[in-house]
Amino acid sequence: MISKDVLKKIRKLEIRTKGLVNNIFGGEYQSAFKGQGMEFTEVRTYTYGDDIRQIDWNVTARNNEPYIKVFEEEREQTLMLCVDISPSGLFGSHSQTKMELAIEICAVMAFSAIKNSDKVGLLLFTDKVEKVIPPKKGKKHVLRLIREMYTTEPTGNSTDIAEALSYVNRLLNRKSIIVLASDFEDQNFEKQHKITSRKHDLVNLVIRDRLEEELPDFGIVPLLDAETGKQTVIDTSDKKVRIEFKKKVFRRKRELDNYFVKNRMDFVDIYTNESYVRPLTNFFRKRINRY
Template structure:
């Protein structure tokens, strides 16, 4: 992408996503993710209504009456965006590809993090770590992230989420909030990596998909290209049996992904390329607030 075109695109994304994060996500983001990092402050005597899980048993034993630990919210949080940049994200049958949606969502979350005084970092991955942007603050850092979101060109096309999650747990020592953004069309087993990452960090999965991936239209012979392997095959979409088999295959994939999220207790939401991702994210934020 030429420099002038890139700068124009960066500006467009900045205006749209910064406005969304300021006007829509301002309170929702903070309330959904605040308190995930808590620092011990002091102890005080137990009061009616205090959570018994906060009792400091050492101090209680010393003074022979109950004391509870008082925590205060850490002023800043680290937010990591784990972004799948494999070949399958270039697919899209509507006005936007899956990659376009990922770019806008990631930029919106990045601006929300900065407005909440959080650090923001990014891990671009395929079946290897393509690029690691360490977490920082500031508008210059945000614009750099948006520029990379728009113009980054991966060297590989395959996907390995387990590898990316392991990198996160090793690279970010302190507990963070991490958004894993992908279409989750990964053939490798990543269940254990999800569980381990979610134990150390607050992991949220954002799954992006396109409607054509769920239902094959009856339009005759179609050449299908696997964007990650480059394999091509012709299928007869006019055959009802072929369409049903295709649909069952995708539904099986969806079920396996949902089971992985349930097993690892990872909060998640699925977003269609022809739907409003803002509404989907707000639904997720509301759910987290309700469950807190």
């Protein structure tokens, strides 16, 4: 039984994200994610200016006048949402946790996809695959996916991106759009990640929170790693401690960004304290300009 609070969240999210899809992201999505190829639709008589390379010589010979083949872009695609629901996603220093932000962005992507008659599927993961819902079309299906993102209780305690992507690669035989939403608090995922990028159209949504990057001066505070359970006590009033913490986080961020760039992978950094509209719009437009 779904609680009233969850139903209220889903309804509010549907209204907010569908408005963004109708006004901003629906058209951007269609332009940014091209179909997988061209499919034959019909033959028609040749008219001046047509590409002579498309002449159908068999039909032309039978009718004693030139006919050409007409092709249309194969529009239907599959969008697979791979969402990290490990404990580190429960952190949020502003109005949303990282996980809630990931759910909202994935809802935008899902509603954009069904607006363009694409199928949408879902894989939720921690250090194991928690739930898989095969791709289908339709608004009811997308609402089910959102419900599952809100209500699925994870059993794993850490993050294994490689395990999730390995499952996706086995599940989807045809090239698809894979949206990976995670804070990327993981190691040694690169091999499977690169395989997925070659096989599919992989988009990495890196969900971040500013408080995880720069410590405020709060004095002596305990820090708990949500995924390992390890607790560390640090003195945040010590400027050297704050500087060293910031350097360490920045180094990890730079390594991840350089990895994406080096391997020509799409990625979007999105923070819990900022609107995701601008970074997502910029991402779509960069893709459109690229093609």
